[in-house]
Amino acid sequence: MSSNAPSFDDDFEFIPDQITESRRRAGKLLVRVFFALFVGIFALQILYKTSMIGFGFENWRPVLYAYLAWAVAIGVGQVISRGEAGYRALFVLPAVMFVISVVIVPTLFGLVIAFTDYNLASFEGQKFNGFDNIVQLVQDDFFWNAMRNMVFYVLAVFVEYAIAFGLALLLNADIKARKFFRVAFLLPFMLSPVAVSWMIGKSLMENRFGPVARLARNLGWDSPAFFTNPWIARISIEIMDAWVSIPFIMILLLAGLQAMPRDVIEAAKVDGANPWQNFWKITFPLMLPVSATAIVLRIIFKLKLADIVINVTSGGPGGATDTLSSFIFREYRDRSNVGYGTMIAIVYLITIIIFITLLLGFVSKRMQKMT
Amino acid sequence: MTSKAEEAGNFEHDENRFRLLTILSRVLIYSLLFFWVFVSLFPIFWTLTTSFKTAVDVTRGHIIPWVEFQPSWKGFRSLGLSPDTIWATSTVRDEFLKRFTNSVITSIGASTLAILIGSLAAYGLSRFQYRFGFMRNKDISFFFLSQLILPPVVLALPFLILYKELALLDTTLGLIFLYTLTVLPIVIWIMRDQFDTIPAELDEAAQVDGLSSWGAFFRVILPIALPGMVASFILSLILTWNEYFFAALLTSSEAKTLPVMVASQTGSQGINWWSMAALSTMAIMPLVIIGIALEKYIIKGMSAGSVK
Numbered sequence: 001m002s003s004n005a006p007s008f009d010d011d012f013e014f015i016p017d018q019i020t021e022s023r024r025r026a027g028k029l030l031v032r033v034f035f036a037l038f039v040g041i042f043a044l045q046i047l048y049k050t051s052m053i054g055f056g057f058e059n060w061r062p063v064l065y066a067y068l069a070w071a072v073a074i075g076v077g078q079v080i081s082r083g084e085a086g087y088r089a090l091f092v093l094p095a096v097m098f099v100i101s102v103v104i105v106p107t108l109f110g111l112v113i114a115f116t117d118y119n120l121a122s123f124e125g126q127k128f129n130g131f132d133n134i135v136q137l138v139q140d141d142f143f144w145n146a147m148r149n150m151v152f153y154v155l156a157v158f159v160e161y162a163i164a165f166g167l168a169l170l171l172n173a174d175i176k177a178r179k180f181f182r183v184a185f186l187l188p189f190m191l192s193p194v195a196v197s198w199m200i201g202k203s204l205m206e207n208r209f210g211p212v213a214r215l216a217r218n219l220g221w222d223s224p225a226f227f228t229n230p231w232i233a234r235i236s237i238e239i240m241d242a243w244v245s246i247p248f249i250m251i252l253l254l255a256g257l258q259a260m261p262r263d264v265i266e267a268a269k270v271d272g273a274n275p276w277q278n279f280w281k282i283t284f285p286l287m288l289p290v291s292a293t294a295i296v297l298r299i300i301f302k303l304k305l306a307d308i309v310i311n312v313t314s315g316g317p318g319g320a321t322d323t324l325s326s327f328i329f330r331e332y333r334d335r336s337n338v339g340y341g342t343m344i345a346i347v348y349l350i351t352i353i354i355f356i357t358l359l360l361g362f363v364s365k366r367m368q369k370m371t
Numbered sequence: 372m373t374s375k376a377e378e379a380g381n382f383e384h385d386e387n388r389f390r391l392l393t394i395l396s397r398v399l400i401y402s403l404l405f406f407w408v409f410v411s412l413f414p415i416f417w418t419l420t421t422s423f424k425t426a427v428d429v430t431r432g433h434i435i436p437w438v439e440f441q442p443s444w445k446g447f448r449s450l451g452l453s454p455d456t457i458w459a460t461s462t463v464r465d466e467f468l469k470r471f472t473n474s475v476i477t478s479i480g481a482s483t484l485a486i487l488i489g490s491l492a493a494y495g496l497s498r499f500q501y502r503f504g505f506m507r508n509k510d511i512s513f514f515f516l517s518q519l520i521l522p523p524v525v526l527a528l529p530f531l532i533l534y535k536e537l538a539l540l541d542t543t544l545g546l547i548f549l550y551t552l553t554v555l556p557i558v559i560w561i562m563r564d565q566f567d568t569i570p571a572e573l574d575e576a577a578q579v580d581g582l583s584s585w586g587a588f589f590r591v592i593l594p595i596a597l598p599g600m601v602a603s604f605i606l607s608l609i610l611t612w613n614e615y616f617f618a619a620l621l622t623s624s625e626a627k628t629l630p631v632m633v634a635s636q637t638g639s640q641g642i643n644w645w646s647m648a649a650l651s652t653m654a655i656m657p658l659v660i661i662g663i664a665l666e667k668y669i670i671k672g673m674s675a676g677s678v679k
Contacts, residue, residue, distance in 0.1 A: 059538040087584055091495030092511065094488040095555065096503070102552045103518060103526070110529035118532075167407060173400055183666045184408045187415060190658040190669075192613035194630040195651045199418045203644060209430050211417065243410070248673065255674030304522045307615040311634050325616070328524045332620070338528050345525045356520050 017083030027081025034073035038066040071097050107349075114346045118339035133343035143344060146315075146322040147351075152234060153241075153305055153323065157298050160242045161291070164249035169279075171250070172257040182254075189247035193307035200240050201227075201312035227313050230320030237321045240308050245301065249294045256290030257283075288370060292363045299359070303352055324348045415659065421648035422446040429644045446645030450653070467632070467653070474612060474629040477543055481550030482607035486600055488551075489558030494588055496559075497566035498574060512563065519556045523616045526552075531620060543626045549617050554607040561606070561675040565599025566592070602672030605665055609658060629654050 042063050048056020057063075075093055078086035117129045137143055171182055191199075204212045205226045216224035226236040260283070268282045306325035309315060315322035315330060324344070331341040421429065423442035433439035444453035451461025492515065495501070496508050503511060530549065531540070539545035569592060577587035593600075615630040622631060633654050636647055662669065 060536040061538050064537050084584070088495065088499045089501070090491075090585075091499070091588075092492045092501060095492035095515065095559065096511070098488055099515065099518060099552065099555065102548060103521065106526055106529040106533060109533065110525060113529060113532065166403075170400060170404055170407075175400060175404065179666075181404055181408065182670070183663055184411050186666060186669065187659060187662050188411050190609055190662040191415075191655050192615065192630050192633075192658075194613070194615045194634045195418075195655050196414070198633065198647055198651050199414045199655075203421065203648070204414055204417060209432060209644075211432060211434065214432055243414070247411075251670050251673045255670075300520050303520070306523070307630075310615075310619075325522060325524045328528075329616070329620070332528060332531075338532065341524075342528045345522070345528065348522065349525045352520055352522065 017085070019081065019083050024081045027077040027079075027086075030080065031070075031073050031077040034066075034070040038063070038070040041066040067101070071101075110342050110346060113339055114343040116339045118342075120336040120338055129339075133340050134347075136340060137344060137347060142319050142322065142327060143324075145319045146324045146327040149234065149320070149322055150303065150324055153238060153302055154299055156238045156242070157295060157302055160246050160298065161249055161295055163242070164246045164294075165253055165287075165291075167246070167250045168253035168257055169283075171254055185250060186247045188243050189245065191244065193241075193244060194311055196240055196244055197308050197311035200243065201236070201308065205236060227321075228317055230317060233313060233317055233321050237309055237312065240312070241302075241305055244308075245298065248301075249298055252294040252297070253287065253290060256287050260286055285370070289367060292367065296356075296359060296363060300356065415655070418648050418651050418655070421644055422652045424645055424648075426643075426645075446643075446647075446649030449643065449646035450649050452649070452653070467650070470627055470629045470632040471653070473543060473626055477546050477550060477618075477626070477628055478608050478611035480543070480547040481554065481611045482604050484547060484551045485554045485558045485607050486562075486604050489555050489603070490562045490593075490596070490600060491588075493559045493562035494566050494592065497563055498571065512559075515559045516556050518552065523553070527617060527620050530617075534621060541622050541625045541627075545621060546618060546626055546628070549621070550611040550614060553614070553617075554610055557610070558603045558607060561603040561672050562596065562599055564675040565596045569595050598668070598671065599675070601665075602668040602675065605661065605668050606672040608661070609669070612658060 044053075045056050045060060045063055047053045074097070075090055078089050078093065080086070082089070114133060115128055115130065117127060117132070167185060171178060171185070175181070188196075204210050207213050207223075207225050212226075213224045225232075227233045265282055265286075269278055273281065304325060305323045306329060309321050309323050309326040310329055313321045315326050319327075328341045328344050328348075331337050331344065417434075420434070420436050420442075423436065423444070423446060424433070424440060425443050425445055428440040436442050444455070447453040448456050449463065450467055451457070451459070451464030452467075456464075496512055501508055501511060506514065526549070534540040534542075534545050537545075539548075573591055573595070574584075574587050577591040578584070582590060613630060614628075615634060618626075618628045618631045619634065622628065633650055636650060
């Protein structure tokens with residue numbers, strides 16, 4: 001890690017400190033000593049856990065401490081061996097090392113688990129089973145079903161966007177008590193999806209006593225049930241998720257609307273055109289960049305949708321409301337199937353990366369065409 | 372040829388029509404606004420009032436307090452939080468307070484850690500030129516931001532096994548690490564936006580005065596960037612306070628947070644509505660208060676960098 005550490009390139013006003021050769025060597029040595037310590041403890045623990053030697057630590061915690069010590073040594077080593085440049089590297093180094101240790105290492109570890117039959121409920125321990133998990137995944141109807149549901153949930157983002165745009169326009173209109181409306185509209189975003197699951201899913205939409213069910217009965221739906229028919233269940237889940245997240249899109253769009261120069265809009269207004277035409281001719285095109293940001297961000301968050309599904313329907317009826325995340329959650333919770341669950345997660349991650357990359361490519365291409 | 376009188380008449384006619392349209396659009400705007408206020412607030416109102424209802428009020432669908440039903444402390448009594456039980460011992464309240472404390476420690480701890488390393492990184496990326504292997508500043512920023520697309524499920528199961536080996540399973544510290552990760556991209560995004568608005572001349576002036584780069588950051592830049600820090604801190608707080616997925620998988624008895632407790636109660640059938648409502652009310656109240664009091668910062672944080 002010390003070999004490809006941050007260094008400076010074209011910062012013209014920056015004069016590197018004069019570092020003596022011995023100081024540079026001391027810094028490098030420090031990092032190497034702590035790295036050796038980390039590797040040593042790691043190796044010791046592996047030998048102990050595989051019963052090749054009789055002494056070691058009860059758990060892997062000391063390895064973590066050695067790792068942290070090595071990380072600190074890298075930081076100190078930077079300063080010792082590079083002076084001011086090291087001090088500057090120290091700004092960004094903690095975050096980089098943190099993300100690498102908490103994301104990259106576990107993801108690589110997950111990649112290994114994904115090719116095993118790891119199951120926490122079995123006593124035999126895990127072993128590699130090659131591509132068995134992938135074969136199982138391709139044949140798993142529940143996986144494909146969850147994927148189809150994700151398509152529905154992602155497409156629903158555009159409906160959320162339309163509503164949020166309407167709300168943003170309302171808030172941007174010449175109204176009194178704007179702050180009150182803004183706070184009221186924002187509040188759903190603050191609530192935990194788990195609480196919302198109960199507040200809306202389990203009480204407002206409750207079949208017997210819930211006010212929504214009562215309203216539905218008054219409107220002529222004899223026995224309202226929001227989570228038994230697949231499509232109604234899916235839409236009910238989507239409504240709850242939309243209720244929580246529409247404020248998020250709304251705030252982004254409102255910021256965009258407020259940043260638009262008023263005089264440009266006034267000047268661009270076509271004589272005799274009504275507000276509706278003006279909106280489509282002026283406001284909407286000007287808002288496209290902000291809209292794209294809002295929609296892409298919202299889709300990214302939507303792809304993680306799980307809490308509401310887990311707590312309201314557990315994916316039911318018959319998997320109709322399942323998202324990929326809630327499906328994997330149950331795969332682990334009900335069957336302790338860590339190996340297979342991780343394989344689904346990795347496949348899902350790859351799908352997301354491809355999808356988001358294509359989406360960003362599409363958006364930036366369209367944006368370039370516009371300007 | 373129209374006479375002058377006719378012209379004046381037309382004009383008056385147009386004026387009237389215009390005024391009518393304005394009034395109509397006003398009415399439409401305000402009715403839509405109030406409709407959405409109803410949509411946004413009714414579930415919160417419903418939860419709050421249901422926590423003061425008795426069984427009869429729930430089954431009869433009474434909605435308006437004092438008019439349709441007399442509020443009772445039943446729901447809060449079952450949590451041990453009503454005026455008459457608040458001084459008595461209550462195992463439910465102890466359980467609730469433990470989960471509440473866990474949530475407070477976890478969310479504040481993770482937000483603080485994220486602000487700490489996130490602000491540093493954002494400042495560095497905003498001011499200095501880095502080269503990290505083939506990665507330049509732009510790539511490093513993208514590297515941080517790209518963590519946003521990582522769905523929690525990908526990390527959850529590997530972490531389950533890693534934490535088990537590291538004896539971090541069911542610990543608050545373990546949760547704090549993961550939560551820090553989930554909010555770090557957002558913190559860096561907001562703070563970078565914030566630092567970019569502060570002119571670099573300020574840093575240079577501070578360094579001319581003899582401060583080091585770290586001295587300039589802490590003494591000069593950080594105080595100016597405080598609004599951005601507050602905004603990203605509150606946004607982190609909201610996200611971590613509400614987090615359920617990791618908490619449900621990685622905690623069991625010790626480090627369990629409030630959302631997990633709420634979820635475990637909803638799972639059991641035949642749970643009393645009033646105590647469930649009281650529990651939900653207590654779980655959402657801190658954020659509702661924060662939302663009302665600090666709305667300005669939340670909006671600042673959410674809209675950071677979206678408008679260029």
